Amino acid sequence: MVVAVEWLEEPRPMIRLIDQTRIPHDEAYLEITTVDALVDAIATLAVRGAPALGAVGALGVVVAMLQAKDEGWDDETLDAQVRRIRDARPTAVNLAWGADRVRPFVGQGVDAVLAEARRIVEEDGAANRELSRRGADWILAATGKERVRVVTHCNTGALATTAWGTAYGIIHELHRRGRLGLVYADETRPLLQGARLTSWELTQDGIDHVVEVDGAASSTILRGLVDVAIIGADRITANGDTANKVGSVALALACRRAGIPFVVAAPSSTVDLSTATGDQIVIEERDPSEVTAFSGSPSAPAGALGFNPAFDVTPHDLISAVVTERGVVEPATEPHPQLLARIAG
Ligand code: MRU
Numbered sequence: 488m489v490v491a492v493e494w495l496e497e498p499r500p501m502i503r504l505i506d507q508t509r510i511p512h513d514e515a516y517l518e519i520t521t522v523d524a525l526v527d528a529i530a531t532l533a534v535r536g537a538p539a540l541g542a543v544g545a546l547g548v549v550v551a552m553l554q555a556k557d558e559g560w561d562d563e564t565l566d567a568q569v570r571r572i573r574d575a576r577p578t579a580v581n582l583a584w585g586a587d588r589v590r591p592f593v594g595q596g597v598d599a600v601l602a603e604a605r606r607i608v609e610e611d612g613a614a615n616r617e618l619s620r621r622g623a624d625w626i627l628a629a630t631g632k633e634r635v636r637v638v639t640h641c642n643t644g645a646l647a648t649t650a651w652g653t654a655y656g657i658i659h660e661l662h663r664r665g666r667l668g669l670v671y672a673d674e675t676r677p678l679l680q681g682a683r684l685t686s687w688e689l690t691q692d693g694i695d696h697v698v699e700v701d702g703a704a705s706s707t708i709l710r711g712l713v714d715v716a717i718i719g720a721d722r723i724t725a726n727g728d729t730a731n732k733v734g735s736v737a738l739a740l741a742c743r744r745a746g747i748p749f750v751v752a753a754p755s756s757t758v759d760l761s762t763a764t765g766d767q768i769v770i771e772e773r774d775p776s777e778v779t780a781f782s783g784s785p786s787a788p789a790g791a792l793g794f795n796p797a798f799d800v801t802p803h804d805l806i807s808a809v810v811t812e813r814g815v816v817e818p819a820t821e822p823h824p825q826l827l828a829r830i831a832g
Contacts, residue, residue: 489688491646492534492542494605500553502546504534507646511687522551522568529575529582532678536647537579537721537757538611544585545604547572552597565593577769578730578798579721580759607756612650614754614812619656622752622810626657626715627666629748629807635661636668636713638704641675641732642684643719643752653752654717655688657810662694670696671713673704675732677777677795701734705741716742720753720809727803727818727826728765733796739805748807755811755832763824765800773797 493503495518502519508531509515517533519525525547528534534543548569555565573586585607592599626635637658641647644655652659661667670689675681682698689696699707707713716738722730729735729751742749762768775793780786787793803818803826813830 488645488650489691490650491536491539492546492608492649494546494549494601494608500549502543502550504528504543505646506533507535507684508533510646511683519550521554522547522571525550526571526575529572535680536642537581537719538615538648538653538754539646540576540579541581541585541756542604542608542611542649544573544582545589545607548586548589548593549597549601549604552593552600576771578771579757581721581756584756608649611648611754611756614756615648615651615653615656617812618653618752618754618810619651619660621812621815622657622717622750622808623660623664623666625808625810625815626661626717626748626750630714632666632668632714634666634668635715636670637661638671638673638707638713638716638738639685640673640681640701640704640716640718640735640738642680642688644685644688646684646688647719652688653754654719654750655685657717657750657752658694659692662692667694668714670694671704671707672696672698673701673734674698675734676701677781680732701737704734705737708738708741708745708747711745713747715748715750717750717752720751720757721798722762722768723751723753723758723809723827724762724764724768725760725825725827726764726822727806727809727816728768729801729803729806729809730765730768730770730798731801733799736799736801736805739801742807743805749801749805750808750810751801751806752810755813755830758811758827758831760825760828760831765802768800770799771797
């Protein structure tokens with residue numbers, strides 16, 4: 488299994504990232520030893536996916552502390568640099584969560600911060616495996632199918648996490664149990680996380696799949712070609728509203744009309760109880776040129792304006808199940824303002 492985020496001590500202390508902008512064409516790695524390089528990797532999506540961002544949020548504090556030592560930063564400068572990492576993208580709660588979890592250890596020195604960051608990495612892998620078992624059990628019971636056909640959106644595999652994956656982890660778990668049918672992977676415009684990354688992981692894992700354009704997904708659901716939609720999450724609010732890659736809410740609406748489950752899978756670190764409802768989530772707006780150009784070439788007339796929200800919010804009443812490593816709740820049928828407290832971190 489690919490390792491998206493790793494701490495290495497040799498030849499010098501660094502975060503090693505697989506550069507996700509180059510997959511599937513190249514498997515190249517970035518060696519991150521400065522805050523600037525990390526912020527750039529986050530902004531360009533060389534590292535992406537909420538749980539992976541949690542890990543680099545935490546490990547990034549170690550990078551900042553080492554750079555502070557080398558360059559003689561005072562405490563105020565160090566704090567400002569940590570905040571640059573923490574705020575490099577706004578929607579996935581995990582990035583700020585990872586940085587904030589290790590910050591109390593800064594006074595104890597680099598080793599203490601690194602130890603806590605390593606715990607985050609360990610815990611994430613274990614959480615993903617556990618939520619995958621729980622999610623697979625829930626889906627098999629809910630659908631009653633011998634082989635479950637799945638549609639998924641964006642990338643939620645090992646690349647998006649520290650290991651195994653979330654929504655992808657459930658798909659992998661169904662495959663491991665011999666209970667998986669065909670997987671429909673949405674290509675995920677504009678940056679193609681589904682076509683480039685999910686299809687790459689499914690291919691490596693020997694899982695039968697097709698890549699479809701995002702616009703096909705709701706029709707795939709309404710035509711009865713799939714039994715469940717499984718997606719990841721960037722932030723799940725206290726009532727179960729969920730931010731995920733733009734296009735997710737279209738799947739949820741189609742699932743409701745088709746009467747099939749729409750399942751959100753995430754580690755408990757993605758649950759944000761301090762945000763009450765989805766309308767309080769800040770949705771990242773990316774450069775419009777990602778929409779008006781394709782692979783660097785213009786795809787819209789010169790001067791056309793792009794609109795590029797990177798995420799959307801699915802209201803809790805469209806979500807059949809939210810699965811974390813702590814359990815499953817069913818927001819569509821048991822709505823409650825603090826529903827997610829039961830399975831939060
Ligand atoms: O913009 P991205 O690629 O970081 O968006 C990622 C997603 O929307 C994922 O579905 C989400 O972070 C969950 S990853 C396990």
